Amino acid sequence: MQIFGIGIDIAYVPRFIKIFERYGERFLKRAYHKNEIKEFHHKSTRSKAHFLASRWAVKEAVYKAFQHHRISFPEIRVVSSANGIQKCAPQLKFHGHLESLARSMHIVEPKVSISHDHEYAIAYVILQQQNKAN
Helix, strand or coil: CEEEEEEEEEEEHHHHHHHHHHHCHHHHHHHCCHHHHHHHHCCCHHHHHHHHHHHHHHHHHHHHHCCCCCCCHHHEEEEEECCCCCEEEEEEEECHHHHHHHHHCCEEEEEEEEEEECCEEEEEEEEEECCCCC
């Protein structure tokens, strides 16, 4: 395997409070996967902005790692736990056109790391490409 792309992004949490207050569900549907929207609605009021900011940072990092191919943010999903109960490292899942693009480019096991510090969320993404001969 070799690295295909690396992306990193940082998001300012208070910005997402304002965006959601202004645009609400319209913003969510344009930027987030339907499962992320469900997860968002189950969050406490206090953690909602952190959730939106961290997922946005992931989506921007994925965009950068795909070297600016045209992608749709709702086709990127972060899965926070393996079975819905026990916490584990977040995983990236691609859907729709992005899933097809990743498959055609032999992208396997995308890696993501997310961190929060007060008013900031940061995400780091590594896309690995399987050798085409394999």
